[in-house]
Amino acid sequence: MADGSITKRCGCRHNGKRLGVKCPKLRRGNGWNPHHGMWAYQLELPPDATGARRQLRRAGFDSRDAAATERDRAQALLDLGGTDRLLRRHVADLLHRLRHGEPLPDRDTLARDLHTTPASGHAGTPTAGAGTPLTLGVYLTTWITDVTGLAPATLRSYRDHINKYWVPKLGDVPLHTLTAGHIQSVFAGIEARNAEILTARQSTLQSVRDSVKGVRTVGPASMHRILATLRKALNDARRLYRHRLVDHNPAESVILRSGAPPKPRLWTASAVNRWRHTGRRPSPVMVWTPQQVGEFLDYVDAHDLELSALFDLAVHRGPRRGELAGLHDYDVDLTANELTIVDQRTSVGYKVIEKAVKSAAGDRVVPLAKETVAGLREYLARRAAWKLSAGDRWHHSDVFFVRRDGRPWHPELITTRFDRHVTRAGLPPIRFHDLRHTAATLMLAAGAGIKEIQDTLGHASYKLTADTYTSVLQELKHSTAEATTKLIPRRRPRGGDLEAAGGRRSAA
Numbered sequence: 001m002a003d004g005s006i007t008k009r010c011g012c013r014h015n016g017k018r019l020g021v022k023c024p025k026l027r028r029g030n031g032w033n034p035h036h037g038m039w040a041y042q043l044e045l046p047p048d049a050t051g052a053r054r055q056l057r058r059a060g061f062d063s064r065d066a067a068a069t070e071r072d073r074a075q076a077l078l079d080l081g082g083t084d085r086l087l088r089r090h091v092a093d094l095l096h097r098l099r100h101g102e103p104l105p106d107r108d109t110l111a112r113d114l115h116t117t118p119a120s121g122h123a124g125t126p127t128a129g130a131g132t133p134l135t136l137g138v139y140l141t142t143w144i145t146d147v148t149g150l151a152p153a154t155l156r157s158y159r160d161h162i163n164k165y166w167v168p169k170l171g172d173v174p175l176h177t178l179t180a181g182h183i184q185s186v187f188a189g190i191e192a193r194n195a196e197i198l199t200a201r202q203s204t205l206q207s208v209r210d211s212v213k214g215v216r217t218v219g220p221a222s223m224h225r226i227l228a229t230l231r232k233a234l235n236d237a238r239r240l241y242r243h244r245l246v247d248h249n250p251a252e253s254v255i256l257r258s259g260a261p262p263k264p265r266l267w268t269a270s271a272v273n274r275w276r277h278t279g280r281r282p283s284p285v286m287v288w289t290p291q292q293v294g295e296f297l298d299y300v301d302a303h304d305l306e307l308s309a310l311f312d313l314a315v316h317r318g319p320r321r322g323e324l325a326g327l328h329d330y331d332v333d334l335t336a337n338e339l340t341i342v343d344q345r346t347s348v349g350y351k352v353i354e355k356a357v358k359s360a361a362g363d364r365v366v367p368l369a370k371e372t373v374a375g376l377r378e379y380l381a382r383r384a385a386w387k388l389s390a391g392d393r394w395h396h397s398d399v400f401f402v403r404r405d406g407r408p409w410h411p412e413l414i415t416t417r418f419d420r421h422v423t424r425a426g427l428p429p430i431r432f433h434d435l436r437h438t439a440a441t442l443m444l445a446a447g448a449g450i451k452e453i454q455d456t457l458g459h460a461s462y463k464l465t466a467d468t469y470t471s472v473l474q475e476l477k478h479s480t481a482e483a484t485t486k487l488i489p490r491r492r493p494r495g496g497d498l499e500a501a502g503g504r505r506s507a508a
Helices: 064-079 085-096 107-113 136-148 152-170 180-201 205-209 220-239 268-276 292-304 308-317 321-325 369-393 411-424 432-445 449-455 462-486 496-507
Strands: 006-012 017-020 037-044 054-061 337-339 341-348 350-354 364-367
Touching: 006 064, 006 364, 037 064, 037 085, 054 064, 054 085, 064 085, 085 136, 136 152, 136 220, 152 180, 152 220, 152 341, 180 205, 180 220, 292 308, 292 411, 292 432, 308 321, 308 369, 308 432, 321 341, 321 411, 341 411, 364 449, 432 449, 432 462, 449 462
Parallel strands: none
Antiparallel strands: 006 017, 006 037, 037 054, 337 364, 341 350
């Protein structure tokens, strides 16, 4: 017997109000009046995608047995979903949409539509019955609600990809008919939109340029992440459900342009000169020279004593922004000249999330130079003065880098202040994360090996570190060669000047 209630009701009214189950004519003695009212049932259905409760309510039966029989048939339809929440919810959607008087779907027909025969227990793609298959949009909406084990930032990224790309573009495509061609068409549309944005930026019309102001193109790395979201969801559809929703994953057959991150480039004198004339960076990832680093640190020493020590540490040792914001007092040992990195403070939708570092390699001890230790001691002295000045307004915490009132820094605010200082100092632009690359460059220039840089930065693999900094190492070598020749005074001009001088002597 299925769970659910069976009642008898009628359409009688009193003072214009329907009596329903309270009508006195429904009863005769201690039993029911067989000549008045109709039987009905109510069956609790699985919650909808938002978690809201719902019931299947059906009325108009001549006998209690007839109501109980249909209730049991409805329960049998739900049972086709087994223990799969997605399938049970999908069948519940079908039942909940039935109109008054519309019969329940035939069980065998629905089982066949679900690719599940009553005896076999094998399953494929669930449908909404009668030629209405489960769509990609319905599946992804349910999947992102139920998926577990994801970091908050990853979950937010998956949800953004689903809502911005997959549901609007392919939401109506039946899941079992989805092909690599469907998926490839979404990326063709992204590429077309990128081209429109780039064309509009070059337009001679101000109104056209303004229409794409602040609009960003979608780069190759972002496209790979968008595809990875769908690939993960379809892998789960194939592997995790007792009723396999798809037999293969078409996202695995999609080919995109390389999403390898760009290599760091050095802000050489020629690169700076080109940027000042064109406004274009040689690479999205740029690294300052030692001279530019010195100019930046001098500037923040003079203009931002709250963050100057944090920036100095970022430049010399290369911790990630979240690792710097997540340092605690007990992580910094200035007696042993080292700090221990185990936690990070990151932001998801501007909400601060405190968590462990991203990998085992990120959990590390980083040695500090004496000058860095001296700078951190000066910062602690300033922090003590801030605390004394704030009095009762001081926010107590064990976070190492704090604001003047003791509040820990929001990671996004650190980036905002950094960008402002770079602009006001007149330096060529880099991102805050590029300070990490700058630290690696300084270590390379000082003669550090790739393995030492890997350990200091907390990279998971030697290959990642080597591949990332090979290009900037070559630029460093060229810069060193140029600097070396300038150290040696010469009586005669070199290169073209020598040829010119020689030409004049020959002519004479």
